Amino acid sequence: MNVSELGEVMTSLGEPKWRGRQIAEAIYRQRIVDVEEISTLPKGLRQKLTSMGWRVGRPTVVQVFTSVDGTERYLVQGQLDGLTVETVWMPEGDEGETGDGLDGESEGGTEDRTGRKWDRGTICDSSQVGCAVSCQFCLTAKLGLQRNLTVGEIAGQVVAVLDRHGVEVGRDRVNLVYMGMGEPFLNYDNFMGAVRLLVEEVGLSPQRMTVSTSGIVPGIQRFAEEGPEIRPKLAISLNAPNDEVRSEVMPINRKWPIEQVVDAVRGVRLRAKERITFEYVLLGGVTDQPKHAAEVAGLVRRTGLPAKVNLIAWNPGPGVPYATPSNDAVETFRGALRSAGIPAYLRRPRGRDIYAACGQLKRTMEQMN
């Protein structure tokens, strides 16, 4: 619930509306998890709320998978129907924000409750249980769409991870990527509702958030209307050098081909120095050849957008018929883009051994056994 919804609950109980602000302050800023401990509310009101069944709806982390590289993958359970999604914590990030033009430098280290030091972290958040977009390289696609996550479930995953690592918003440097399970722009209202909560109430910066879309044009058009005080940065999951290959790898391209996606992106009013990110998963032998790099460079240049390319070497998953590109192919690809004047960065694969890396989230335990 946002402040205004909390205020409505208060007025329905005969309390002043501003008590909604007090509650928001307690549960989002101070991250209090028990109604009884909200000391700004009169004791009688706390007891009344508890006896009526009101509680702070934090999602539960039901399982944690820890990678040798420090990445943690969580199975997070909502409180509605017990369905789980996955959220990932990457201490030191994955370089995904490098070259965005908006991110600051590192600001010293912090020790979390597991005793590990980190200078900065990245949280990868899910927006749906499963996904309806059939990207051929992605394990989540195999689940199909089970349901949309609610505003509280999308924001709650993030708050659960902040709590787990003792992150102090404003002090610690934390990036947030909406790149977990699901297509955020096919659950637009709940996704943006969660962004609003995380920015306005929890205090995270939208300039440290990136949402990635497979290219849902109506969603991008709505996103273009959001103000800079709330709008995360935008990444387009490109993954192919042209429409022909993209339609094979990402069938959604048949509905909204590259040019239509780029046209919609042109409507987004970028902040000073902000860049659009094109995410590009390199599939061995399929999209990682030098001729593909030349095509991608031409495509990105023709968009006329201030842009950069994030390269991701495909992360293997059971039952997905692709090959990981060789290190040579990846370096050659990046070199070709850079020589063509396109800023290109390599995203470090994080948590591959625990199926936490890009395209590997599938609400799985069986694969870990």
Ligand code: SF4
């Ligand atoms: S890559 Fe993203 S949009 Fe595509 S199927 Fe996977 S979760 Fe869905």
